[in-house]
Amino acid sequence: MENVLELKNVSKQFGSGHVAVTALHDVNFSITPGQFVTIIGPSGSGKSTFLTIAAGLQTPTSGQVLLNGHDLSAQSEKQRLRDRFAHVGFILQGSNLIPYLTVAEQFKLVDRLTHQKFQREEMRHLLDRLDLSKLENNYPNELSGGERQRVAIAKALFHDPDIVLADEPTASLDSARSFDVVKRLISEAHDLNKAIIMVTHDERLTKDSDAVYRIEDGQMTEF
Amino acid sequence: MYLGLKEMAHEKLRYALLTGVMLLIALVVFILAGLANGLSQGNRLAVDQWHADNVYLNQQANKSIAGSQLTTDVTKSVTADKLAPMNIASTVLRRTGTNKKINVALIGTTKDAFLIPKLLHGRKPTKTNEIIVSQDLWDRGMKLGDKIKLGQLTQTQTVVGSYGHNMYSITPTIYTDLATVAKIQQGNLRPNQALPIAAVVTAGDSKLKNSSNLQKLSMPDFINHLPGYTAEQTTLNAMIYFLFTMSLAIIGIFMYVLVLQKQALFGVLKVEGIGTGYILASVVTQAIIMSTIGVVVGLGLTTLFGAFAPTNMPFALDFPRLIIDAILLVLAATVGALLSGRTIARINPVAAIN
Ligand SMILES: Nc1ncnc2c1ncn2[C@@H]1O[C@H](COP(=O)(O)OP(=O)(O)O)[C@@H](O)[C@H]1O
Ligand SMILES: [Mg+2]
Numbered sequence: 001m002e003n004v005l006e007l008k009n010v011s012k013q014f015g016s017g018h019v020a021v022t023a024l025h026d027v028n029f030s031i032t033p034g035q036f037v038t039i040i041g042p043s044g045s046g047k048s049t050f051l052t053i054a055a056g057l058q059t060p061t062s063g064q065v066l067l068n069g070h071d072l073s074a075q076s077e078k079q080r081l082r083d084r085f086a087h088v089g090f091i092l093q094g095s096n097l098i099p100y101l102t103v104a105e106q107f108k109l110v111d112r113l114t115h116q117k118f119q120r121e122e123m124r125h126l127l128d129r130l131d132l133s134k135l136e137n138n139y140p141n142e143l144s145g146g147e148r149q150r151v152a153i154a155k156a157l158f159h160d161p162d163i164v165l166a167d168e169p170t171a172s173l174d175s176a177r178s179f180d181v182v183k184r185l186i187s188e189a190h191d192l193n194k195a196i197i198m199v200t201h202d203e204r205l206t207k208d209s210d211a212v213y214r215i216e217d218g219q220m221t222e223f
Numbered sequence: 224m225y226l227g228l229k230e231m232a233h234e235k236l237r238y239a240l241l242t243g244v245m246l247l248i249a250l251v252v253f254i255l256a257g258l259a260n261g262l263s264q265g266n267r268l269a270v271d272q273w274h275a276d277n278v279y280l281n282q283q284a285n286k287s288i289a290g291s292q293l294t295t296d297v298t299k300s301v302t303a304d305k306l307a308p309m310n311i312a313s314t315v316l317r318r319t320g321t322n323k324k325i326n327v328a329l330i331g332t333t334k335d336a337f338l339i340p341k342l343l344h345g346r347k348p349t350k351t352n353e354i355i356v357s358q359d360l361w362d363r364g365m366k367l368g369d370k371i372k373l374g375q376l377t378q379t380q381t382v383v384g385s386y387g388h389n390m391y392s393i394t395p396t397i398y399t400d401l402a403t404v405a406k407i408q409q410g411n412l413r414p415n416q417a418l419p420i421a422a423v424v425t426a427g428d429s430k431l432k433n434s435s436n437l438q439k440l441s442m443p444d445f446i447n448h449l450p451g452y453t454a455e456q457t458t459l460n461a462m463i464y465f466l467f468t469m470s471l472a473i474i475g476i477f478m479y480v481l482v483l484q485k486q487a488l489f490g491v492l493k494v495e496g497i498g499t500g501y502i503l504a505s506v507v508t509q510a511i512i513m514s515t516i517g518v519v520v521g522l523g524l525t526t527l528f529g530a531f532a533p534t535n536m537p538f539a540l541d542f543p544r545l546i547i548d549a550i551l552l553v554l555a556a557t558v559g560a561l562l563s564g565r566t567i568a569r570i571n572p573v574a575a576i577n
Contacts, residue, residue, distance in 0.1 A: 085496025
């Protein structure tokens, strides 16, 4: 199976000299479609740095990042922005929903940006899968934390991205809701054949993952 | 755009207040422009209606009619297609039988001078102590055959005609002969005295015959040197330009503050692949919408104000100019919003992932 995302010998250093921080040290990583991978590590271990480099938001100090086989460092910033919009879905810690758009409008915005007709059926299909069908016309502040993260999942999956990156998506949820969100991420990955990477510091959430990577002081190991 | 519009619809109060601020600025700009135009007309309408091409003043007058003292014999030094001697004095008009006084500008010239305005009623004066009055006096109840007193003159004047709206020094005008103006200025005249005038007014080609103490002025030059004219216009226009800058600054500052408040959200948008261009476009769209609504409502209110403005207030709307001012206000707001571009460009999406 083709790798959707591959990191080869990626290192990232911030600063230089004696204040230099090595956030990532010689990281190797790969993920294929349909895989749900968890990256676990304590605060400050390099998880977010990993995600931003995987998404092309930052460039590594050394090493290669391949998205669908294309080397990100060979692309212009504009091209990376376009690829991110087209191929990468995001679920962020708090919520990446826009406060003044209803659930349906969050999706509509995406279609506005690409100058295409609103794909209402695709949105409804995703919302149904996540038990959100009655909340289409609600604003984010009218939803519970769990519902918000589920909307974020649906939005990340809208228009068929190749990969979804989730940065501590359960950070603001209680444990029952956290398990629910992870369960849903796993079934989306398997049913829709998506590559999903979830970053977390909660050990309990890793048990059903297809692969678990541990990261500590920038060193990543699979187990 | 979609984003900007949806946000405005959701945050109605915030954006309505900002639109209100734009409306107030637009209103002040338009009313000042109306006053500038009204004052300008009040000063120059009489001169414009001469349909003249040049004015000859005393060389020592520093281009100002108020400082120009000449006599009728200087008309011999000028050759022109059309030519008329002219004198002007401020005085007070009183209708006989009443005590009501009106300030007027009394313009003296010869009987058949080209610069006498087109009559709406009656006929031109043919002998001394006959006058014609402007619409502005006509509107205050003056009519043909009315007897009036001018300043300290003992002779009674008779209204024999009237012409359209006509102002000088923000007062209505009266046309009479040169002798009457001279008597207002000097009291009694000596017999056979050359009559005093302030200027020789010409239309068509004209030139000075021989060396004389006259100076030839174009009409714009003459008007710019009317007493107070340039000072008034520069002051009011300076205020208007200042307000353009203010609308730029106000929208610029407000949009900047709003952008700072929304930095985190914009960071998230950038993570998702929505670029600076789209975000800036929605901010600019908001500024254009707010300023356009403010300006259009401002135009409406100004028109209303014009209709109900007190008659003693020199207020006249010049719509082509108002439209230009309106466009400039929207442009200023747009530029103000564009100033946030750098801030938006600098928002780092990496900060949204932590
Ligand atoms: N822009 C930066 N400049 C300097 N140091 C940074 C920067 N970003 C991250 N770091 C450092 O890199 C390390 C890893 O950070 P991060 O990836 O945010 O960890 P995590 O997400 O696991 O908490 C930390 O020591 C952090 O202080
Ligand atoms: Mg982090």
